[in-house]
Amino acid sequence: MTPPASASAAANAVRIVPFGTESPDLSVVVVTYNVRDLLEACLASFCASAGPLTVEVCVVDNASIDGSADLVRARFPQAALIGCATNRGYAYANNLALRQARGRHVLLLNPDTVLPPKALRTLVGILDGDPTLGAVGPKLVRPDGSLDLACRRSFPTPEIALYRMLGLSHRCPRSRRFARYNLTYRDPDQPAEVDAVVGACMAIRGAALRQVGLLDERFFMYGEDLDLAYRLKQAGWRVRYDPSVVVLHMKGASSRQASLRARRAFFAAMLRFHRKHYWHQHSSLVNVLVVTGVALWGALSLARIAATRVLRRR
Known part of the structure; x- marks a missing residue:
């Protein structure tokens, strides 16, 4: 060096x-x-x-x-x-x-x-x-x-992940309840x-x-x-x-090169983390809701990325 x-x-x-x-x-x-x-x-x-x-x-x-x-x-x-x-x-x-x-x-x-x-x-x-x-x-x-x-960060428990998926953590960054994931209420x-x-x-x-x-x-x-x-x-x-x-x-310099792949990996990681650490702690209903919620959130996110790419080509 x-x-x-x-x-x-x-x-x-x-x-x-x-x-x-x-x-x-x-x-x-x-x-x-x-x-x-x-x-x-x-x-x-x-x-x-x-x-x-x-x-x-x-x-x-x-x-x-x-x-x-x-x-x-x-x-x-x-x-x-x-x-x-x-x-x-x-x-x-x-x-x-x-x-x-x-x-x-x-x-x-x-x-x-x-x-x-x-x-x-x-x-x-x-x-x-x-x-x-x-x-x-x-x-x-x-x-x-x-x-x-x-x-x-705090760990993405089902409750904390829900607040993030619904956008409450972004809309209420000073809330000790809704902003726990990124702890934006703290100095x-x-x-x-x-x-x-x-x-x-x-x-x-x-x-x-x-x-x-x-x-x-x-x-x-x-x-x-x-x-x-x-x-x-x-x-x-x-x-x-x-x-x-x-x-x-x-931030994100490497992942921006393949943003669709990166976003898929992000949502796959969310599901894997839940399955590894929280699946056994919650009822079947909660687990189904988590999987469904992450899948819908992921689908919407990927659709937005795809639409943006189409618009840029025009």
């Missing part, structure tokens, strides 16, 4: 070690899919991270055709590179690297993020400072400065214990990950971070949202 510009910068920079060979403070895993320019910016921000930390990094290229793998080899040679012949999903790709990771903690990082210099050090410090934490996530902001609402600049943070930038305690297991590869895209957080909470670990770190998120 490009070395720091001065001896002073080098002294304060993270020390990057070969992936899977030592026991560093942090293992960083970046799964990329056809976002070469964003990946370059992400890895450049990683290289500028402040120490003192030892870090290993692995980029998993999910069958990109835009030269992403060549970029990593040429510009960031200290990053391990795993190339996938086919795109088998976000969870599958992450797990390829996680099985080799040796860090005390792990950071799942999207290629469409840009880290501030002290992000890695701060996230590791938060986990080191509270042994009850299984995971921590930063505040994520969009390019326009708005909050990425996914950075702090985004205050740290809080939450159900889940987003996998776009999620720091996980290594011991906790080893206890609950890797990402569930049945989630192709979306939902795997919620599922991991659910398993962490079930095992007694806490999950924290901490806005002392603010990360830029160019």
Whole structure:
């Protein structure tokens, strides 16, 4: 990777070690899919991270055709590179690297993020400072400065999912009842214990990950971070949202390339999460209503996307 510009910068920079060979403070895993320019910016921000930390990094290229793998080899040679012949999903790709990771903690990082210099050090410090934490996530902001609402969430129980499907969470963002999914009634600049943070930038305690297991590869895209957080909470670990770190998120860059496929994956993930964690807790009637509701919501969403594409061709 490009070395720091001065001896002073080098002294304060993270020390990057070969992936899977030592026991560093942090293992960083970046799964990329056809976002070469964003990946370059992400890895450049990683290289500028402040120490003192030892870090290993692995980029998993999910069958990109835009030269992403060549970029990593040429510009960031200290990053391990795993190339996938086919795109088998976000969870599958992450797990390829996680099985080799040796860090005390792990950071799942999207290629469409840009880290501030002290992000890695701060996230590791938060986990080191509270042994009850299984995971921590930063505040994520969009390019326009708005909050990425996914950075702090409650689990999508049937009730909470219903409020979201009906649009009540959007219409009543200050309601403690209707806005529980994205917690928009809370101050985004205050740290809080939450159900889940987003996998776009999620720091996980290594011991906790080893206890609950890797990402569930049945989630192709979306939902795997919620599922991991659910398993962490079930095992007694806490999950924290901490806005002392603010990360830029160019949200959805990879998924926008195939929005119909991405939306199908989103609704499939919703159903899978319910079946895995809530199906046995509810009556057959509730389960039928959930499946029907998600199916209708998905059909309407996909119809809107298809109609928009038709209009754009005219």
